[in-house]
Amino acid sequence: MRYLLFILILAGQNTGFAQNLYPLQSISDSLGFRLVLANRQPALQWLAVPDAVLGARRGNYPMVTAIMLRESDLVVQYEPGRSPADQSYRIELDLQLPDGSRIVPQPHELTETTADADKGIRELVWLDALEYLPDFGPTYALHLHRTRMGAVNCSGERPVFSLKKQLPHYAAAGAGLALVGLGQVYNQQKKDSYAQYKAYWADGKTREEADDPFLKTAKDKKTAAEASTYIGLALLGADALWYTLRAIKINRRQKTYDTFCAPPATSSLQFRPAIFPAGIQPGVGFSLTFSLSRP
Amino acid sequence: MKIKQFLLIPALFGISVSTAIAQQVPCYFKYRDEGIQEMRQKKFSDANNLYWLAFLCSDKPEKNDLSDLIQQCQANWVRDLEVSVQQQKVAYEAAVTARQEAEASKVSEEKARREAEKNARKAREQGIRAESLRMALVSDMVRQKGRISDALTLAYLALQMAGPDLSPPMMRAFGDAVRDSFTHTLFNSPDILERMEPLNGNATGVLLKINGGNYYILRDGSNDMQSQVTRLDSDLSNVTASPRGDRFIGWGKSPKIQIFDATGAEVAVLTGHSEPIRTAAFSPDGQLIVTGSRDNTARLWSHTGNPLAVLDGHTGNVQQVVFAPDGSYFLTRASDGTARTWSLQGTLLAVFQADDAYLRTVCIAPDSKQIAAVFSDGQARLHTPDGKQITALNPKDQPAKDVIFAAASPILAVCVGAKTVQTCTTSGTALATCIHQTEVTGMALAADGSALLTWAKDHVVRLWDNHGKLLHELRGHRTDVTEAAFSPDGRHILTTSKDGTTKLWDLEGNILTDWVSGPNALVQFLPNETAMLTVMNGGRSVARIPFPEQIYGQMNRQDVLDSAGAKAVLEEFKVQFLDALTARQ
Numbered sequence: 001m002r003y004l005l006f007i008l009i010l011a012g013q014n015t016g017f018a019q020n021l022y023p024l025q026s027i028s029d030s031l032g033f034r035l036v037l038a039n040r041q042p043a044l045q046w047l048a049v050p051d052a053v054l055g056a057r058r059g060n061y062p063m064v065t066a067i068m069l070r071e072s073d074l075v076v077q078y079e080p081g082r083s084p085a086d087q088s089y090r091i092e093l094d095l096q097l098p099d100g101s102r103i104v105p106q107p108h109e110l111t112e113t114t115a116d117a118d119k120g121i122r123e124l125v126w127l128d129a130l131e132y133l134p135d136f137g138p139t140y141a142l143h144l145h146r147t148r149m150g151a152v153n154c155s156g157e158r159p160v161f162s163l164k165k166q167l168p169h170y171a172a173a174g175a176g177l178a179l180v181g182l183g184q185v186y187n188q189q190k191k192d193s194y195a196q197y198k199a200y201w202a203d204g205k206t207r208e209e210a211d212d213p214f215l216k217t218a219k220d221k222k223t224a225a226e227a228s229t230y231i232g233l234a235l236l237g238a239d240a241l242w243y244t245l246r247a248i249k250i251n252r253r254q255k256t257y258d259t260f261c262a263p264p265a266t267s268s269l270q271f272r273p274a275i276f277p278a279g280i281q282p283g284v285g286f287s288l289t290f291s292l293s294r295p
Numbered sequence: 296m297k298i299k300q301f302l303l304i305p306a307l308f309g310i311s312v313s314t315a316i317a318q319q320v321p322c323y324f325k326y327r328d329e330g331i332q333e334m335r336q337k338k339f340s341d342a343n344n345l346y347w348l349a350f351l352c353s354d355k356p357e358k359n360d361l362s363d364l365i366q367q368c369q370a371n372w373v374r375d376l377e378v379s380v381q382q383q384k385v386a387y388e389a390a391v392t393a394r395q396e397a398e399a400s401k402v403s404e405e406k407a408r409r410e411a412e413k414n415a416r417k418a419r420e421q422g423i424r425a426e427s428l429r430m431a432l433v434s435d436m437v438r439q440k441g442r443i444s445d446a447l448t449l450a451y452l453a454l455q456m457a458g459p460d461l462s463p464p465m466m467r468a469f470g471d472a473v474r475d476s477f478t479h480t481l482f483n484s485p486d487i488l489e490r491m492e493p494l495n496g497n498a499t500g501v502l503l504k505i506n507g508g509n510y511y512i513l514r515d516g517s518n519d520m521q522s523q524v525t526r527l528d529s530d531l532s533n534v535t536a537s538p539r540g541d542r543f544i545g546w547g548k549s550p551k552i553q554i555f556d557a558t559g560a561e562v563a564v565l566t567g568h569s570e571p572i573r574t575a576a577f578s579p580d581g582q583l584i585v586t587g588s589r590d591n592t593a594r595l596w597s598h599t600g601n602p603l604a605v606l607d608g609h610t611g612n613v614q615q616v617v618f619a620p621d622g623s624y625f626l627t628r629a630s631d632g633t634a635r636t637w638s639l640q641g642t643l644l645a646v647f648q649a650d651d652a653y654l655r656t657v658c659i660a661p662d663s664k665q666i667a668a669v670f671s672d673g674q675a676r677l678h679t680p681d682g683k684q685i686t687a688l689n690p691k692d693q694p695a696k697d698v699i700f701a702a703a704s705p706i707l708a709v710c711v712g713a714k715t716v717q718t719c720t721t722s723g724t725a726l727a728t729c730i731h732q733t734e735v736t737g738m739a740l741a742a743d744g745s746a747l748l749t750w751a752k753d754h755v756v757r758l759w760d761n762h763g764k765l766l767h768e769l770r771g772h773r774t775d776v777t778e779a780a781f782s783p784d785g786r787h788i789l790t791t792s793k794d795g796t797t798k799l800w801d802l803e804g805n806i807l808t809d810w811v812s813g814p815n816a817l818v819q820f821l822p823n824e825t826a827m828l829t830v831m832n833g834g835r836s837v838a839r840i841p842f843p844e845q846i847y848g849q850m851n852r853q854d855v856l857d858s859a860g861a862k863a864v865l866e867e868f869k870v871q872f873l874d875a876l877t878a879r880q
Contacts, residue, residue: 035671037671040651041632071612072612072630100775101775106532108547109532127571128612135696136672137673
């Protein structure tokens with residue numbers, strides 16, 4: 001039984017790990033640069049000092065600490081920010097060539113490593129990005145996108161623990177209760193059978209006449225009653241646990257949705273011009289509206 | 296002559312006899328009176344003779360008026376003759392005038408006839424032209440309604456009817472009909488195609504890369520290539536095919552290199568590099584392989600995977616390896632800003648570098664005797680494979696951006712500055728300078744170097760001859776042109792654009808057909824065929840499209856006009872000038 005509970009809890013947790021992540025919020029920076037030669041090696045020359053990008057902490061986003069060319073690789077060093085448990089971040093790069101075309105790195109061209117474990121600095125490396133920069137004169141742009149990722153899809157509906165989602169839990173709870181009830185029935189049958197066995201025994205019947213039919217039945221009923229009751233209770237417990245986990249998860253998603261996806265809250269008290277139709281009090285004036293529902 | 300002589304003798308005899316008689320016979324008054332009568336009747340000759348006879352008569356008075364009469368007769372005769380001459384002259388002049396008028400009338404009639412014939416011919420030609428144009432437009436309309444076969448027939452007959460007097464809409468209608476009728480889909484991809492490379496120069500083998508990194512080989516599927524797809528190892532980031540298309544080198548994030556055979560089975564694994572592979576190439580005969588890695592080395596291998604040499608010397612990732620077209624040496628370029636040439640035994644031949652400059656681009660001439668290098672400071676130079684400089688390809692104040700060689704002639708093109716492309720021979724002799732109004736974004740040379748294509752930021756592709764004369768401007772793309780190329784026979788041009796469209800042009804600047812090839816606009820001429828290999832269907836299908844000319848030739852060899860389909864189409868669309876069509880056939 002303990003193993004069963006453990007598996008159920010793990011399964012509940014795993015559904016959280018396997019969930020899809022969606023972009024919640026992002027910031028994008030465009031950094032213009034030219035290629036220059038320093039000590040016979042190409043280097044980036046920024047057109048404007050990117051102070052707002054480099055070394056500036058913005059919210060919970062990872063902080064970019066350096067962008068450089070290392071041989072032919074383009075390296076972005078960053079310090080990951082603190083993220084809530086169900087959120088993560090994503091850093092993406094692309095290059096804009098002078099003709100306006102964009103180059104997005106292929107998956108095999110990107111690696112991510114720890115640059116300084118003590119300071120918690122990591123590196124996103126675009127391998128051999130220099131090969132995409134053909135000329136030394138023109139202006140290029142590096143687009144840096146930092147995205148906060150969460151388990152809520154902002155383009156979808158607000159997460160709700162709907163009746164449809166709750167129904168399997170109710171069904172499981174019903175099944176658990178039914179099993180417990182069945183266990184009680186078996187228990188009663190066990191008691192009856194055992195009482196009969198004892199009655200026959202007391203009446204001085206032989207062992208062959210009394211023992212086999214009633215004691216065996218009582219033992220069988222006892223086994224069945226225990227199995228039904230325990231399975232039913234386990235099902236009830238697991239269902240309650242799963243229900244609670246889902247409710248917590250959905251509640252957390254609702255909070256995330258309300259924070260990142262909901263449109264800006266408008267005042268429930270609104271005062272605006274209005275035209276009143278003929279019949280009541282025709283004319284033009286102002287209306288005062290108070291909304292009782294969530295906008 | 297004999298008759299005159301015969302008549303002269305009796306005449307003389309008659310005159311003599313008359314004279315003799317007159318001298319003997321009194322006849323003066325008779326002859327005189329008769330002469331006067333004759334003169335009044337304007338028979339001046341007879342009158343004159345009679346007067347002369349009277350002159351001989353024996354009864355002639357001494358005083359007579361015969362002389363006066365003779366003079367009068369002669370004077371009258373002269374007057375009469377003068378009148379007659381005048382009348383004849385007038386008559387003659389009238390006749391001449393009449394004749395001239397008749398002749399003039401004849402000329403004008405002939406002229407009018409000719410004019411009428413000319414007008415009729417012109418009207419007929421215009422009618423034929425109009426009718427053939429109408430047929431082309433109708434072909435377009437029925438094609439858009441899905442009647443592909445009828446559209447092709449109509450477009451073909453429009454071309455037949457127009458003869459040599461073709462107009463761009465007719466060629467376009469036929470090209471579009473050919474495209475819709477003969478496009479053969481070879482492969483439907485589960486995702487957008489990123490790369491497409493015909494193997495061994497034909498469509499019976501194609502190497503494909505699909506978005507997400509999977510490589511596929513399509514084989515010998517002229518009719519059903521979909522069933523002969525081989526998927527290579529999914530961990531490959533790049534694959535290179537051998538020149539014959541029967542071997543493939545593949546590599547991914549790891550330092551190992553895999554060699555696959557034509558069926559996609561792994562036949563060897565090359566190990567030795569300590570960091571991921573960046574590049575690899577087969578020698579032209581397919582017997583050698585050279586690989587370049589992020590470990591700053593290149594390695595030479597046999598085609599079976601035996602290591603032959605380790606090429607040290609670069610101090611940066613080896614980014615490019617390429618064999619000379621004749622296979623006599625190979626070249627490596629690295630991110631240390633240099634390139635090196637090596638013998639097939641792995642001996643260093645030369646280092647290509649510049650002081651305070653980074654080598655950006657390097658390419659080998661088709662005859663393998665020259666190497667063009669472009670550096671970060673804009674200098675472009677031509678070298679021999681052993682490193683000797685042949686010539687500088689651009690003035691110092693005009694930085695070079697790119698260099699290309701013609702495939703089969705000693706001519707190269709250099710893009711200098713932003714708006715100029717220059718062509719020259721491999722010995723450095725300048726041929727042409729092509730100046731643009733906007734920034735040049737690409738160029739391509741015809742295989743024989745006789746023509747140059749350039750495309751610029753104004754979305755126009757320009758065709759130049761090898762003297763720098765602008766032949767045609769190919770206008771039609773609405774966004775930046777990404778690529779343009781001559782067909783192997785030099786008679787067609789393919790252009791692709793950022794809007795995902797591809798256009799096929801003739802050398803007169805007419806669009807023959809176009810299609811949507813998808814976001815990556817992958818399209819190539821098939822070197823050994825008169826067709827193109829292209830992606831379609833939003834970049835998810837590989838298809839083969841024949842040249843319109845090829846289909847036109849095929850249809851010419853068939854009796855299209857006599858086919859039931861053609862007759863039905865001609866009748867349905869009430870095609871006029873059928874006699875012209877029959878005559879041209």
